[in-house]
Amino acid sequence: MIKSIEKQRNIIDFTLSSLWRRKGKNLALLVVYTLVVFSLGSVMFFTQALKNEAAIILRGAPEIIVQKLVAGRHELIPMASAQTIRAIRGVEAVKDRLWGYYYDPIGRANYTLMVPEGMDLKENEIIVGAGISRVRQVFRGNALLLRTYDGRPISLFIKGILSPESELLSSDLILISATGFRRLFGVSGDDATDLTVTVLNKKEISTIAAKIVDKLPDARAITRDEILRTYDAVFDWRAGIMIAILAGAVLAFLIFAWDKAAGLSGEERREIGILKAIGWETADILQMKFWEGTIVSLSSFFLGVILAYFHIFYASATLFEPVLKGWSILYPEFRLTPFISGYQIAILFFFTVIPYTVATIIPAWRAATIDPDVIMRT
């Protein structure tokens, strides 16, 4: 037992010396490999964290949202439609929502205006999200100048700032009273942006949604399940960036494998011959090749995973930020909660360490079975 451990350590010693001979190449390999693991790991951590976060906090989203469509666009819905929906059996309550977007030419950012329920706001009072406060440098007690739909400037008094912890939800929000909202956008008292529906039997949600669409053919219904599932599609393999990253990883791996397959040069074959001649058996050679693959891939794996973890959870996913930010000015600053699972790590391990190690051993197989006396005849 001790002997076989000692033997493996000896073989590792030799493998490291052997790798160190081409340190430039092997270190470059390590860096590229680490980058591959890092990008795949970052995608995995980011996706998982975002999915989990969305799944937990959006559980409180409205059960059904009914929106009116006119010529394929979301339009204001008449409050009267609420009556039609209430008449459907199984509907517990229907509420109207008022919300919309405001493009602020000063901050060059888009805000989401929303009328909260049961919040005591005066007509000229607002509560803003932390992102708006940051972009416009406005704080509690300041006034925010907006323009109404007919071009009149109105000054809105900032009553409070939403907590930075909820920035992933509320960074760009402006909470405003219903009268303030209608005055700002010129929305008549008969209309709402959309309607939310609460259903008595939660199992009936999709049936009720279908009934609503049946009663109101010009409307569409979005259920909570659909909202939740939307965030399951983050970094779906079909998504463009994912394909780009995967393609990069696959290409990098192919280059490795090709290099390995072609890498058994005459020189390497000769070395295997020498080792066999001085008393190494086929299994020893294969173990050496196993360690050769393992040393590179395992080191890269650990480095990549650890870097990815810090990238996503402590550096606010800096490399994905440009993608999320896109062309927008207002970008939420959030720190994701590290939901990680052994399953993810195992997947990453199987997709990175195993193939490389196998690709290192396989080409050596044939060379390792040559007769040791070949080296004497050359």
Added chain:
Amino acid sequence: MIELQNIRKVFNEGLSSEYIALHDLTLAIAAHQVTVLKGPSGSGKTTLLSILGCMARPTAGRIVLAGREITSLPERFLTDIRRQTFGFIFQHYNLLKGISVIENVMLPAYPQGEPFSLLKKQAADLLKLFNLTHKAAAKVEWLSGGEAQRTAIARALVNQPEVIIADEPTAHLDTRLSREFMDIMRDFKAQGKTILIASHDPIVHESEVVDRVVQMRDGRIIDAGVI
């Protein structure tokens, strides 16, 4: 010590390039002696040497090593026997480039799983014996011809083999170094090791250290020498 019975070695058997390297050889090598295989190149010296050293299997015939029939052993056991019984010195030394001298010396012992410190001490002792201590950490490609040869000898000794096998050891050495090599062989013989050398260099087979010269030609023994 080693007995060959009706050894036959054929390369590329069944192909048009078929070539018979050894024709039904029978030879017994005595222990604690220096035996030299002599003959022109292509006479089958190296092939015979690799069969004697359990590196290659004969196409037909039997090898008996210290009373044990080893021809039919599987690779693992054969390698084990080879590693423990034989130390090889190759014509081109076959040191691994880019690896330090001491590691080259230790290499044959790695699969044995001996404790590292012990192994390192053995290797260091051998290097000291051959005046190579100052080169221990150097890479082998920086060595002079003589140093490379002594490194190769040290490597052959690291597993404390009973038999030393050298294939044309003086082919790339000048007269002085060749004589030095034979002096080292004399010391080994004095230590009771069995030595097998293939060479057509007169410095080797005319040396007074040599007990027996086996002459070969075209894969046959033409003079088995005096035992």
Added chain:
Amino acid sequence: MRKSDGFLLFIGGGILLLAAIFIQAHFVTRANLPLFQQKAEVVKSLGLTDLCLSTEARYTRHLSQSDWHAAFQSHPLALDHFPIGSIIGPPETLTKPHDQIH
């Protein structure tokens, strides 16, 4: 020190660090649970439907409320004008109609 010891130490360190990450992640997640509760409350009280990931366009701000003609990438290699469209797929409302009533 032996080279192999260096390597084994490195791998051991890697395993330890990975374990530390798991433990740390576990505790951070647990410590953040009240925060989640709080955020879920915000969602409930304001009737929110989406995460605020990207504010550049209507369909990227409210992914689940996007129009039927929103510009989600429809081909694996099609990169959207708005970059976020290339990391998130179209919501189910756009790809699967509700069950029809018979």
